[in-house]
Amino acid sequence: MVKLTGPGQSVAASGSLADEVTFSHWKGAPYLKVKRNPRQPRSAEQIAMRAAMTFLSPRWTELARGDQLSWDDTAAELNVTSPNAYLAVNLARFRSWNGPTQAFPATDTGSGGNTQNRTATAIGKGLLLGFDPWQIAQNWGYIIYHSTVGWPVRNWDTILWMPKGHTLDRIERVFSPLSQGTHYFRIDSFTDTGKITGLAQTFSGVVP
Numbered sequence: 001m002v003k004l005t006g007p008g009q010s011v012a013a014s015g016s017l018a019d020e021v022t023f024s025h026w027k028g029a030p031y032l033k034v035k036r037n038p039r040q041p042r043s044a045e046q047i048a049m050r051a052a053m054t055f056l057s058p059r060w061t062e063l064a065r066g067d068q069l070s071w072d073d074t075a076a077e078l079n080v081t082s083p084n085a086y087l088a089v090n091l092a093r094f095r096s097w098n099g100p101t102q103a104f105p106a107t108d109t110g111s112g113g114n115t116q117n118r119t120a121t122a123i124g125k126g127l128l129l130g131f132d133p134w135q136i137a138q139n140w141g142y143i144i145y146h147s148t149v150g151w152p153v154r155n156w157d158t159i160l161w162m163p164k165g166h167t168l169d170r171i172e173r174v175f176s177p178l179s180q181g182t183h184y185f186r187i188d189s190f191t192d193t194g195k196i197t198g199l200a201q202t203f204s205g206v207v208p
Contacts, residue, residue, distance in 0.1 A: 047159070048156050048157060048158075048159035048160075049091075051159050051161055051162045052090075052091060052100075052159070052162060053087075053091075055100070055163075055164070056086070056087055056090055057087070059102075059164075060086055060087075063103075064102075066103070067102045067103040068082060069082075070104050071083075071085045071086050074089060074104055085104075086104070093194065094156065095156060097155070097156070097196075098194055098196070099140075099190030099194040099195055099196040100141075100190065101193055102140065102193070106193055106194035108191075108193060108194045108195045109138075109191065109193050109195055110137065110138030110191035110193055110195055111137040111138055111139075111197065112137065112138070112139050112188070112189030112190055112191055112195065112199070113133055113136040113137055113139030113142070113165050113189045113197075114133075114134045114135040114189070114199060115131040115132060115134055115142070115187055115201060117130075117131060117132040118130070118131040118185075118201060118203040119131070119203065119205070120183065120185060120203055120204060122205060122206060122207055122208055123174055123176065124176060125177040126174055126176020126178050126207065127174070127175055127176070127205045127207060128172060128173070129144065129161070129172065129173055129174075129175060129185065129205075130171065130172035130173075131170070131171055131187065132168075132170050132171075133165060133167060133169075133170075133171065136165065136166065136167075136168065137191075138191040139165040139189050139190070139191060139192075140164070140165055140166065140190055140191055140192040141162055141164050141165040141189070141190055142161075142162065142163050142171070142188065142190075143159060143162055143187070143189070143196070144159070144161040144162070144163075144185055144186070144187055145158040145159055145160060145186040145188075146158060146159075146160035146161075146183060146184070146185055147183075147184045148179060148181060148182070148183055149184075150184055151184050151186060151202050152184055152185070152186050154186070154188065154198065158186075160175070160185070161173060161175075165190075178207045180207050181207060182204055182205070182206050183204060183206070184202065185202065185203050185204065185205075186201065186202050187199050187201045187203075
C-alpha cells in the first residue's frame with residue numbers, strides 16, 4: 001500500500017503499487033523505482049498498474065514545456081527528477097481515484113470526451129475492443145473497466161486499458177486470452193487537468 005504525507009501541495013509517498021512501482025527513501029532522499037523486467041501482469045491490480053504506466057510514461061515527452069516545468073517544485077520536494085515526480089503523483093492520484101494531470105497542481109476542470117459505436121468482437125480466445133471518440137473537448141484519455149460478473153464498478157482494480165484521447169480516429173485493441181463467457185466493459189474519460197468524467201457507457205462481448 002502506498003501512503004501519502006505532506007501539507008498543502010507537498011507530497012511524500014512510501015510503499016509499493018501492484019509490485020510494479022516502489023516509493024521509498026534512501027539516505028534521506030525519496031525516489032521512485034519502476035520494475036523494468038518484461039512480464040505479463042496477472043492480478044487485477046497489476047493489470048491496472050500496467051495500464052496506467054503504459055498511458056503515463058510516453059506522455060511526458062508530449063507535454064508542453066510549461067507543463068513540464070510545473071513539476072519542478074514537486075520534484076525538488078521529492079528529490080527526484082521532474083518526469084519521476086509526474087509519474088509518482090499521477091499514480092498516487094489514481095489510487096485516490098483522481099485523474100492524471102499534465103500540469104501540477106491539478107485544476108480538475110474541463111469536460112471529458114464522449115464515445116460511440118462501442119464493440120467487443122470475439123477473435124480467437126479474446127476480444128477486439130473498439131469505440132469511436134466523439135466530442136473530444138478537453139479530453140486526454142479514456143479509462144476502460146472490465147468485469148466478468150456484470151457491469152464493472154469504477155475502481156482501481158477493474159481498470160483494463162487507458163488509451164490516449166486526443167483523436168477522432170477509431171480506437172481498437174485486442175485482449176487475449178480471456179476466459180470463456182461474457183465480458184463486461186465500462187468507459188470513462190479524463191481531461192488533461194485531471195478531471196474524470198463518468199460517461200455511464202457500457203458494452204459487452206462473448207468469448208466462445
